[in-house]
Amino acid sequence: MDIINSIVQRKSCRTFSSESLKPSDKKQLEEFINTGKNGLNGETVDFILLEKSDTDVQMKIPYGLIRGNKTYIFGEIRSSPVSRINYGYLLEKIVLKATELHLGTCWVGMFDREYFNDVQIETDLVIPGILVIGYASEKIPVKEKLIRRAVNADKRKPWESLFFNYETKEVLKKQENYKYVESLLMTRLAPSSGNTQPWRIYYSSENNEFHFFKKITNQTYELKGLHDIDMGIAMSHFELVSLKNGLKGDWQKNDISKINTIDDLQYTMSWKCEN
Numbered sequence: 253m254d255i256i257n258s259i260v261q262r263k264s265c266r267t268f269s270s271e272s273l274k275p276s277d278k279k280q281l282e283e284f285i286n287t288g289k290n291g292l293n294g295e296t297v298d299f300i301l302l303e304k305s306d307t308d309v310q311m312k313i314p315y316g317l318i319r320g321n322k323t324y325i326f327g328e329i330r331s332s333p334v335s336r337i338n339y340g341y342l343l344e345k346i347v348l349k350a351t352e353l354h355l356g357t358c359w360v361g362m363f364d365r366e367y368f369n370d371v372q373i374e375t376d377l378v379i380p381g382i383l384v385i386g387y388a389s390e391k392i393p394v395k396e397k398l399i400r401r402a403v404n405a406d407k408r409k410p411w412e413s414l415f416f417n418y419e420t421k422e423v424l425k426k427q428e429n430y431k432y433v434e435s436l437l438m439t440r441l442a443p444s445s446g447n448t449q450p451w452r453i454y455y456s457s458e459n460n461e462f463h464f465f466k467k468i469t470n471q472t473y474e475l476k477g478l479h480d481i482d483m484g485i486a487m488s489h490f491e492l493v494s495l496k497n498g499l500k501g502d503w504q505k506n507d508i509s510k511i512n513t514i515d516d517l518q519y520t521m522s523w524k525c526e527n
Contacts, residue, residue, distance in 0.1 A: 255492045258348040259438045265356030268320035268386035272303065277353050284349045285325070291338040292484075292503055292521070297327040299346065300371065311367050311384075313360055321386040326368070328377040336380050336477045337520065340484025343383055344442070345492070356388030359485075361445050361478040381481055408440050409449050418456035418463055421514065429455055431499055432462070432525075438493040444482040445473045451486040452517055460525045462490070463506075465517035483520050490523065500526040 273281070282301055289296045302324045310317060325346060329335040347357050361381045373379065415424040415436050426433050436453065444450065448469040455462050466483050468474045473482075487503065494501060501523045511519045 253349060253352050255348065255496050256434075256438065258351040259441050259489060259493070262347065262351040262357070262443070264358045264443060265384075265386075265388045266318050266358055267389040268318075268322075268356060268384075269389050270320050270322070271387050273323055273355075273386070277355065280353060281346070281350060281355075285346060288342060288345055291342045292487075293334065293338070293505075295329075295335060295338045297329060297339060297342050299325055299327040299343070301325050302368070302371065311363065313363055318358060318360070318384050320389060321384050323385045324368070324382050325385055326379050326382040328373045328379060330376070331378045331380075331477075333477065333480045336480035337484040337487070339380050340481035341488045342484075343381070344485040344488040347383060347443075348488075348492070350383075350385055354387075355385055358384040359443055359445075360384055361473070361476060361481065380477055407447065411436075411440065414440060414449065414452060416452065416454045418454035418461075418512070419458060421454075424453075424455055428457065431497070432494065434497060435490050435493040435499065439486050439490045442482075442486045442489045444485065445478040446470060448473065448479070448482070449486075450479045450482050451520075452514075453490075454514070461506075462523040462525070463511065464490075464520045464522065465514060466520050467517050487521065487523075494523070498527075502526070 285299045285301065289298060291297060304322050310319060325343070327339065329339050350357050359381060363382055365379065368379070412423045416422065417424050417428065439451070439453070450467050450469050452465045452467050453462055454465065464483060464487060466479055468479060473479050503521050504524050506522050508519060
C-alpha cells in the first residue's frame with residue numbers, strides 16, 4: 253500500500269454511484285479485513301462487510317443523507333474507551349486500503365442502529381461507528397459541498413496547535429525529531445468527528461516517546477465515544493507512516509502517575525520509538 257498517497261487522496265464521500273463493489277475489489281477488501289483483525293493490546297475486531305439491496309431505503313444520518321451507496325463495514329466491541337480507540341485504529345486501516353482501491357468512504361459515528369437489525373450482535377457489545385463505502389459519484393451535489401464546508405472538512409489545525417515538546421510544553425520544532433516529521437504531518441490529515449482533531453501529541457526527548465493526549469472539543473462527540481475513535485484513527489496514521497519510513501516502535505500505556513498533567517488534556521497512549 254502506498255500509504256502516503258492513500259492518506260493524501262482520502263476524503264469523506266457522501267454521494268456514491270449505485271454500482272455494487274466489483275468482485276475483485278470486494279475480494280481484496282475482504283482479504284485485507286480478515287488479515288487485519290489484531291489491534292492494540294491484543295484486542296481483535298471481526299469486521300463485517302454488508303451489502304444492502306437496491307430495494308432497501310437509504311440510511312439517514314443526523315447531518316444529511318448519504319446517497320447511492322449499498323455497502324457498509326462495521327464491527328462489534330465492548331463499550332469502553334480502550335476498545336473504541338482500537339476500533340478507530342483498525343477501521344482506519346481499512347479506509348486507507350479502500351482508498352488504494354479507488355473506493356470512496358465515509359466514517360459515520362451517529363446512525364440509526366435499527367438500519368442494521370438484520371445483523372445480530374451480542375447484548376453486551378456495541379457498534380461504535382460504521383464505514384460507508386462504494387464508488388464515488390462523479391458529480392458532487394451542492395448540498396454535499398455545503399455539508400463539507402459546514403464541518404470544515406477540508407481544513408486542518410496548524411502544526412502549532414497539535415504537536416509539542418513534552419519537557420518544555422512549547423511547540424515541537426521539526427528539527428527536534430526530523431525523522432518523524434512525515435508521521436506527524438500525515439497524522440494531521442487524519443479524519444475526525446466534525447473535523448475536530450482532538451489529538452495533541454507531545455514528544456519526550458528524554459524517553460524517546462510520543463505521548464498522545466485527547467482534548468475534548470465537543471461534548472456530544474465525547475459522550476458518544478467518538479473522540480476515542482478519532483484518537484485511534486490518528487494513531488493508525490502515525491504508525492503506518494512511521495513503519496513505512498523504517499521507524500519502528502510499539503504502542504504502550506504508561507502508568508498515568510508517571511505522565512505529566514497538561515492543561516485539560518487526557519492521556520491516551522504512547523509510541524515508544526525503537527530508533
